[in-house]
Amino acid sequence: MSSTEYDVIVIGSGIGGLVTATQLAAKGAKVLVLERYLIPGGSAGYFDREDGYRFDVGASMIFGFGDKGTTNLLTRALDGVGMSIETIPDPVQVHYHLPDGLDLKVHREYEKFLQELTAYFPHEEKGIRQFYDECWKVFNCLNAMELLSLEEPRYLTRVFFQHPFACLGLVKYLPQNVGDIARRYIQDPQLLKFIDAECYIWSVVPADRTPMINAGMVFSDRHYGGINYPKGGVGQIAQKLVEGLENAGSHIKYKARVTEILVENNRAVGVKIASGETFRAKRVVSNATRWDTFEKLMPSTQKPNSEKKWSQRYQQSPSFLSLHLGVKAESLPAGIECHHILLENWDDMEAEQGTIFVSIPTLLDPSLAPEGHHIVHTFTPSWIQEWENLSPSEYAQKKEQAANRLIERLTQIIPDLDRGLDFQEVGTPRTHRRFLGRDNGTYGPVPSRKLLGLLGMPFNRTAIANLYCVGDSTFPGQGLNAVAFSGFACAHRIAVDLGLG
Numbered sequence: 001m002s003s004t005e006y007d008v009i010v011i012g013s014g015i016g017g018l019v020t021a022t023q024l025a026a027k028g029a030k031v032l033v034l035e036r037y038l039i040p041g042g043s044a045g046y047f048d049r050e051d052g053y054r055f056d057v058g059a060s061m062i063f064g065f066g067d068k069g070t071t072n073l074l075t076r077a078l079d080g081v082g083m084s085i086e087t088i089p090d091p092v093q094v095h096y097h098l099p100d101g102l103d104l105k106v107h108r109e110y111e112k113f114l115q116e117l118t119a120y121f122p123h124e125e126k127g128i129r130q131f132y133d134e135c136w137k138v139f140n141c142l143n144a145m146e147l148l149s150l151e152e153p154r155y156l157t158r159v160f161f162q163h164p165f166a167c168l169g170l171v172k173y174l175p176q177n178v179g180d181i182a183r184r185y186i187q188d189p190q191l192l193k194f195i196d197a198e199c200y201i202w203s204v205v206p207a208d209r210t211p212m213i214n215a216g217m218v219f220s221d222r223h224y225g226g227i228n229y230p231k232g233g234v235g236q237i238a239q240k241l242v243e244g245l246e247n248a249g250s251h252i253k254y255k256a257r258v259t260e261i262l263v264e265n266n267r268a269v270g271v272k273i274a275s276g277e278t279f280r281a282k283r284v285v286s287n288a289t290r291w292d293t294f295e296k297l298m299p300s301t302q303k304p305n306s307e308k309k310w311s312q313r314y315q316q317s318p319s320f321l322s323l324h325l326g327v328k329a330e331s332l333p334a335g336i337e338c339h340h341i342l343l344e345n346w347d348d349m350e351a352e353q354g355t356i357f358v359s360i361p362t363l364l365d366p367s368l369a370p371e372g373h374h375i376v377h378t379f380t381p382s383w384i385q386e387w388e389n390l391s392p393s394e395y396a397q398k399k400e401q402a403a404n405r406l407i408e409r410l411t412q413i414i415p416d417l418d419r420g421l422d423f424q425e426v427g428t429p430r431t432h433r434r435f436l437g438r439d440n441g442t443y444g445p446v447p448s449r450k451l452l453g454l455l456g457m458p459f460n461r462t463a464i465a466n467l468y469c470v471g472d473s474t475f476p477g478q479g480l481n482a483v484a485f486s487g488f489a490c491a492h493r494i495a496v497d498l499g500l501g
C-alpha cells in the first residue's frame with residue numbers, strides 16, 4: 001500500500017490523459033499518471049527498429065499545431081507546461097485515389113481545394129462552396145472561444161456573455177450530422193459519396209453518422225492552422241508533455257497496469273495496479289476506453305445505468321491492420337504527397353480491409369529513416385474476429401498474405417514499391433489490443449445508428465463520484481486534437497471540483 005495520497009491519478013498516458021495531467025499539474029495539483037506500457041502516448045506513440053527507422057504507431061495527420069485562434073490545442077497543451085515542438089507544415093492534407101477516377105488533393109489552401117473538387121463536379125460549384133462554407137461557420141464559432149468544460153456552468157455563462165453568437169451557433173450545430181447538411185446543398189450522388197469518404201477517413205463512419213461539430217473542425221482547420229508534422233515524430237508530443245509534467249512536480253510511472261479502480265460508497269478513491277500496489281487520490285481519471293474502464297477495471301455489478309445506455313447508442317469501431325514499411329527513396333515517385341487514401345470500390349469503404357490509409361512522414365521529416373530511405377505506414381480497418389482462433393503459423397501466414405495484398409494495392413500510387421522494400425512489419429488488431437490496451441484494439445466508439453450529432457457523447461464526469469473519463473471515449477471523440485480538447489475540459493472540471501485556481 002502506497003502511503004502518498006495524490007490529488008489526481010490518471011490511468012493511461014494517451015494524449016487525453018497527458019493533457020489532463022499537465023493542465024492540472026500546472027495549476028499546482030499533485031498528479032500521478034500510471035501507464036501500463038514502457039513509453040507514453042498510446043495511439044500517438046512510436047517504436048524504433050534497429051536499422052534506424054522510427055515508426056509512428058498510429059496518428060500522423062496532425063491537427064492542433066496552429067499558431068492562432070483557440071483550436072490549436074496541442075500547441076496550447078505543450079505551452080501550458082512550458083514546452084513546444086518544432087513542426088513541419090504539410091502542403092496537402094490528403095491525396096484521394098477514389099473510385100470512378102476521382103483523384104484529387106485537399107490542399108492547405110482552401111480555394112485551391114475547392115477549385116480542384118469543382119473541376120470534377122462543375123454543376124455543383126455553388127453547393128460545394130455552400131457546404132464547406134457552412135463547416136467554416138462551425139469552426140469560426142469554436143475558434144472564437146476558450147475551449148473548456150461544458151460541464152462547468154460558470155464557464156458556460158462567461159463564454160456565453162463574451163461570445164453570444166458563437167455559442168448560439170454551436171448549440172444549433174451540436175445535434176446535427178454532416179449528411180443532412182451536405183444533402184441540403186449537394187445532389188450529385190458521386191459527390192455525396194466523396195463527402196462520405198471525407199468523413200470516413202477520420203470518423204470511420206459515413207457523413208450521416210458524423211457529427212457536424214467534428215466536421216467543422218476537421219474540414220476547416222486543415223486550411224487554417226493546417227496539418228503540421230512534429231519534428232522527430234509524433235511520439236515527441238507525449239514525450240514533451242511528460243517532460244513538462246515532471247518539471248511541474250508531478251510524476252508518471254511506467255509498467256504500471258491498473259487492474260482495478262477502487263470504489264468506496266460509490267466514490268472512486270484510488271486504484272490498484274498489477275503488482276498489487278494501491279494508490280489513493282481525491283480524483284481518478286481513466287484514459288482507457290469506456291469498455292476497458294467500466295467492464296474491466298471494476299466489477300460488472302458496479303456498471304452505472306448511464307454506461308449501459310451509452311453502450312446501446314455507441315458501438316466499437318474496428319481496429320486496424322497496419323503495415324510498417326521501410327523503402328528505398330528511389331522507389332517513391334517524384335512529388336508524391338505524405339498522406340493518401342485508396343479505395344477501389346465505393347461499396348467497400350466501410351468493409352474489412354476496404355479503405356487504405358497511407359502515410360509517408362519521412363517526406364516531411366527525413367530523420368525518421370536511414371539516409372536514402374523512407375517510411376511508408378499503411379493501415380486499413382480490420383476486425384479482431386478476423387485474427388482470432390488461429391495457430392501461430394496460421395496467424396503468421398495470414399499476416400503475410402494481408403501484407404502482400406496491401407503492397408499490391410499500394411503499387412497504384414508507388415509502382416516500384418516491391419523492388420524498393422527494405423523493412424517490413426505487420427501489426428494486426430491483436431497487436432493494437434496488446435500494445436495500446438484497447439478493448440479489441442478498437443479505434444474508438446462510433447454511433448450504432450444515426451444519432452443527434454454529438455449530443456449523445458458523454459463529457460468527463462461519470463455516474464461514479466470522483467471518477468472521470470478522458471480521451472476518445474468522451475466528447476468530442478477520436479483524433480489527437482479532439483482528445484486534447486477532452487483533456488482540457490477534464491482538467492478544468494477537476495480543477496473547479498478541487499478548488500484549484
Ligand SMILES: Cc1cc2nc3c(=O)[nH]c(=O)nc-3n(C[C@H](O)[C@H](O)[C@H](O)COP(=O)(O)OP(=O)(O)OC[C@H]3O[C@@H](n4cnc5c(N)ncnc54)[C@H](O)[C@@H]3O)c2cc1C
Binds near residue numbers: 289471480
Ligand atoms: C492506426 C491509427 C491511425 C490514426 N491516425 C490519426 C491521425 O492521423 N490523426 C489523428 O489526429 N488521430 C489519429 N488516430 C487517432 C488518435 O491516435 C487517437 O484518437 C488518440 O491518440 C487517442 O488518445 P487517447 O488519449 O484517447 O488514448 P490512447 O491513445 O488510447 O491512450 C491510452 C493510454 O492508456 C494506457 N492504458 C490503458 N489501460 C490502462 C491500464 N489499465 N493501466 C494503465 N494504463 C492503461 C494505454 O497503454 C495508453 O497509453 C489514429 C489512431 C490509430 C490507431
